[in-house]
Amino acid sequence: xxxxxxxxxxxxxxxxxxxxxxxxxxxxxxxxxxxxxxxxxxxxxxxxxxxxxxxxxxxxxxxxxxxxxxxxxxxxxxxxxxxxxxxxxxxxxxxxxxxxxxxxxxxxxxxxx
Amino acid sequence: xxxxxxxxxxxxxxxxxxxxxxxxxxxxxxxxxxxxxxxxxxxxxxxxxxxxxxxxxxxxxxxxxxxxxxxxxxxxxxxxxxxxxxxxxxxxxxxxxxxxxxxxxxxxxxxxxxxxx
Numbered sequence: 001x002x003x004x005x006x007x008x009x010x011x012x013x014x015x016x017x018x019x020x021x022x023x024x025x026x027x028x029x030x031x032x033x034x035x036x037x038x039x040x041x042x043x044x045x046x047x048x049x050x051x052x053x054x055x056x057x058x059x060x061x062x063x064x065x066x067x068x069x070x071x072x073x074x075x076x077x078x079x080x081x082x083x084x085x086x087x088x089x090x091x092x093x094x095x096x097x098x099x100x101x102x103x104x105x106x107x108x109x110x111x112x113x
Numbered sequence: 114x115x116x117x118x119x120x121x122x123x124x125x126x127x128x129x130x131x132x133x134x135x136x137x138x139x140x141x142x143x144x145x146x147x148x149x150x151x152x153x154x155x156x157x158x159x160x161x162x163x164x165x166x167x168x169x170x171x172x173x174x175x176x177x178x179x180x181x182x183x184x185x186x187x188x189x190x191x192x193x194x195x196x197x198x199x200x201x202x203x204x205x206x207x208x209x210x211x212x213x214x215x216x217x218x219x220x221x222x223x224x225x226x227x228x229x230x
Contacts, residue, residue: 103155
C-alpha cells in the first residue's frame with residue numbers, strides 16, 4: 001500500500017517569488033508520481049508526472065518536480081509564481097503494478113500581489 | 114478530445130432521496146474511476162472499471178452506492194437513501210491502458226458537487 005504526505009497545508013507567497021510545495025510518499029513497491037492542480041469548483045488538472053527516466057520532470061505552467069528515491073520525495077517547484085497560480089495542489093502516487101491512485105491532502109498555494 | 118464530462122455539476126437533495134450522477138470519459142479511454150472529495154481533503158478512491166467490468170470497490174462505498182458502466186463507455190454512480198454525510202464532490206476520471214505508466218495517468222472531469230440537506 002502507498003501513502004502520501006503533503007507537508008504544508010497552506011503556502012502563502014508573494015507574486016514573482018519562487019515556491020516549493022513538498023510531498024513525501026511511502027511505498028513498498030516502485031511507484032509513479034503525479035502532481036495535480038485544482039482551481040475552485042473544478043476537477044483536477046494534471047501538472048506533471050514521473051514515470052521513469054530523468055528524475056527532474058517539467059510540467060505545464062512553468063512547474064517542475066524532482067523525484068528523490070532515497071528521500072521518497074517529489075517536491076514541486078516554480079521559480080516565479082503568478083496570481084493565477086493560486087489553487088490547491090495535490091501530490092499523488094500509484095504503484096507500478098496497481099491502479100489505485102492515492103492522493104495527499106493537498107496544499108493550498110495563495111499568491112499575493 | 115473533449116475531455117471528461119460529468120452531469121450534473123451541482124445537485125441539492127433532501128436526506129433519504131436517491132441521486133444519480135453521470136460521467137462520460139474521454140472517448141478512447143477504457144478505464145474509468147470514481148472518487149469522492151470532501152472539503153480540505155484529496156480525492157478518495159471509490160471504484161474502478163476496465164471497460165464494462167467493475168474491478169475494484171472501496172470499503173468507502175457502502176451498500177447504498179452502486180456504479181455501472183453498461184457498455185464500457187459512460188458510467189453512472191447512484192446513491193440511494195442519501196445521508197448528510199454523503200455531501201461531497203464526486204469526481205470521475207479516465208485513463209487508457211497501453212504504455213506502462215500511461216494507464217495510471219488519469220484525466221479528471223469537473224466533478225458533481227452534492228449537498229444533502
